[in-house]
Amino acid sequence: MIIIIILVTCFLLYSRLIGTKGIITKEYSIINSNIPNSFYGYKIVQLSDIHYKVTTDKSDLDKIVKEINLLKPDIVIFSGDLLDNNIKYENKDYEDLTKFLTSIKANIEKYYISGEEDLKFNNFDSIMSNGNFKNLNNSYELIYNNETTPILLVGSSSNYYEDNINSTINNINSEIMNNTKYKILIIHEPDFIDKIDYSKFNLILAGHSHGGQIKLPFIGGIIKDKYSNNYYKEYYELGNTLVYISSGIGTSKFKFRFLNKPSINLYRLRNK
Numbered sequence: 210m211i212i213i214i215i216l217v218t219c220f221l222l223y224s225r226l227i228g229t230k231g232i233i234t235k236e237y238s239i240i241n242s243n244i245p246n247s248f249y250g251y252k253i254v255q256l257s258d259i260h261y262k263v264t265t266d267k268s269d270l271d272k273i274v275k276e277i278n279l280l281k282p283d284i285v286i287f288s289g290d291l292l293d294n295n296i297k298y299e300n301k302d303y304e305d306l307t308k309f310l311t312s313i314k315a316n317i318e319k320y321y322i323s324g325e326e327d328l329k330f331n332n333f334d335s336i337m338s339n340g341n342f343k344n345l346n347n348s349y350e351l352i353y354n355n356e357t358t359p360i361l362l363v364g365s366s367s368n369y370y371e372d373n374i375n376s377t378i379n380n381i382n383s384e385i386m387n388n389t390k391y392k393i394l395i396i397h398e399p400d401f402i403d404k405i406d407y408s409k410f411n412l413i414l415a416g417h418s419h420g421g422q423i424k425l426p427f428i429g430g431i432i433k434d435k436y437s438n439n440y441y442k443e444y445y446e447l448g449n450t451l452v453y454i455s456s457g458i459g460t461s462k463f464k465f466r467f468l469n470k471p472s473i474n475l476y477r478l479r480n481k
Contacts, residue, residue: 220467224423228466229264229459232272234280235443236475237453241411243390244480247356254282254315255474257416258324258457260293261306265459265471270309273458273473278314280475284352285315287342288416288455289324289367289397292333295461303336310340317352320345320362324397324417325369326461345395347377351385361389363410367397369436374401378409398436399454402447413452414474415440420456424468432463 244251254277259265277285291306292298313319321342327333334344343350345364353359363381365374374396386392392410396402399415407413418437421430430441437454445452458471 221465224465224467228469229464229471230269231470232269232276232458233470233472234276234475235456235472236477237444238479239412239451239476240479240481241391242480243411244478245354245356245358245360245391246480247354247358248360248391248478249480251354251478252280252282253476253478254280254285255288255414255416255453255455255476256285256313256458257288257455258290258419258459258461260290260326260459260461262296262298262302263293263459263461264464264466267305269458269471270305274309274312277473278312281314281316282475283316283354285313285319285342286395286414287319287321287337288395288414289322290326290416290457290459290461291324291336292330293326293459293461294329303332306336307339310337310342313340317354318343320350320364320395322346322364322395322397323366325367328367328370347373347380349377349381349385351389359389361385361392362395363392364395365397365401368401369398372401372404374405378405399440399452400436400438402440402452407447407450407452410450412476413450414455415452416455416457418454418456419460420454420469422460422463422466422469426468430469434461
């Protein structure tokens with residue numbers, strides 16, 4: 210019994226004090242013949258699920274900025290849950306977040322969508338825009354890189370309380386949808402992948418799942434939130450559509466991480 214108590218105590222202390230700190234970069238090579246030549250080597254950084262001040266503090270924000278800027282991304286995508294409804298924020302916290310977002314550098318542009326926690330804060334959009342992030346909620350944008358052949362970037366706001374993903378996709382100009390060869394969809398809750406025709410997209414990036422937060426050997430992530438029960442691992446291949454899910458930075462209901470360090474994702478695009 211004493212050994213069990215010691216092991217459980219060590220597990221909890223590690224998961225709370227060490228597992229939730231530090232940051233790693235997970236790098237993925239995205240290879241698809243539909244990627245235009247001008248996007249060969251294009252770098253996309255995905256940042257997700259910070260849940261500021263649950264287990265992520267200001268010093269963690271500084272580490273994230275340093276890590277992202279070292280990568281020199283072409284675009285940065287934030288896929289939701291900057292804030293957390295269980296935290297009472299002060300004006301200084303919003304100022305720190307704005308400074309953090311502003312300090313993140315991208316060669317081309319920075320985009321964001323909202324997570325379900327962000328929807329509860331009236332000033333979320335202003336924080337992101339003041340941090341020079343462009344709103345991609347329920348909208349789309351053609352991205353060019355020195356040539357006339359673009360890729361399509363589509364974003365959907367959190368679908369946790371209202372299903373808006375299909376209307377977002379249906380509102381895309383049909384000519385753009387049909388004529389753009391490489392298409393990327395950004396969503397927050399990954400389980401909504403099953404509610405759309407995902408074959409329309411080459412790449413889907415999501416967050417929300419935290420990778421299960423606590424990973425056990427041979428089992429994987431064990432903490433699953435609503436709308437991340439079906440998709441919570443790092444990578445899925447659905448026909449010709451690749452799905453990557455960020456494990457994120459922070460925590461939400463349980464302030465623990467095990468075998469699942471806070472992380473950002475780096476995607477390098479290639480056509481061969």
